[in-house]
Amino acid sequence: MSKKVDCSSYSTLLFASVVFSSALFVACDRSIPKIQYVPDMADAPTLKPQENYLEAPEHSVPMNAFLYPKTVEEAEANLKNQLAPNEKTLAIGERMYNTYCIPCHGPQGKGDGSIVDVYVKPPDITDANYQKRGDGLFFHRITFGANVMPGYGHATTVNERWAIVHYIRKLQGGVK
Numbered sequence: 001m002s003k004k005v006d007c008s009s010y011s012t013l014l015f016a017s018v019v020f021s022s023a024l025f026v027a028c029d030r031s032i033p034k035i036q037y038v039p040d041m042a043d044a045p046t047l048k049p050q051e052n053y054l055e056a057p058e059h060s061v062p063m064n065a066f067l068y069p070k071t072v073e074e075a076e077a078n079l080k081n082q083l084a085p086n087e088k089t090l091a092i093g094e095r096m097y098n099t100y101c102i103p104c105h106g107p108q109g110k111g112d113g114s115i116v117d118v119y120v121k122p123p124d125i126t127d128a129n130y131q132k133r134g135d136g137l138f139f140h141r142i143t144f145g146a147n148v149m150p151g152y153g154h155a156t157t158v159n160e161r162w163a164i165v166h167y168i169r170k171l172q173g174g175v176k
């Protein structure tokens with residue numbers, strides 16, 4: 001025997017189903033904001049991928065910063081070789097030059113290294129023009145490279161690069 005249910009129960013059920021289905025509808029429409037149960041995290045300022053985090057205050061300097069000129073012109077105008085050109089420094093410079101530079105620039109810096117037949121021929125970095133150039137030009141080029149020339153900042157220490165600059169001066173006809 002079926003149980004009798006009064007009409008108010010039916011209307012309650014109907015009401016509940018309307019509310020439930022409209023809630024589903026709302027949940028599917030992404031243009032309507034969802035209910036936020038704990039909004040704190042969602043409303044916090046967030047960083048998008050690749051976005052810069054804190055803007056540093058003007059003129060502030062990072063701790064342990066290596067303040068370095070941005071362009072080769074600035075480097076040439078402002079940087080001086082910080083090492084004394086003694087026998088030890090020149091030996092380090094020679095070893096480094098013969099490790100990293102010789103394949104392209106050649107043993108005497110004339111731009112006649114062993115790979116120039118298949119690669120771009122570098123300039124003679126011992127000619128009169130380069131003798132007049134500042135230490136910073138060489139340091140900057142060794143650190144960051146120049147067009148098709150790769151940089152060696154990742155492979156050498158600051159002092160090793162300055163030692164290479166002394167060695168280039170030696171190849172140019174004397175340490176100046």
Ligand code: HEC
Nearest residue numbers: 100101104120121122123125138141142146147148149152
């Ligand atoms: C893979 C070959 C290659 C290697 C290795 C290489 N160079 Fe170069 N270098 C070049 C080429 C090519 C140029 C000319 C780049 C240009 O201006 O297009 C050049 C240019 C230069 C210049 C002149 C830059 C200017 O602004 O006039 C200097 C100085 C120099 N190299 C020094 C070095 C030193 C020192 C090393 C070793 C630490 C080195 N290079 C390693 C290929 C090389």
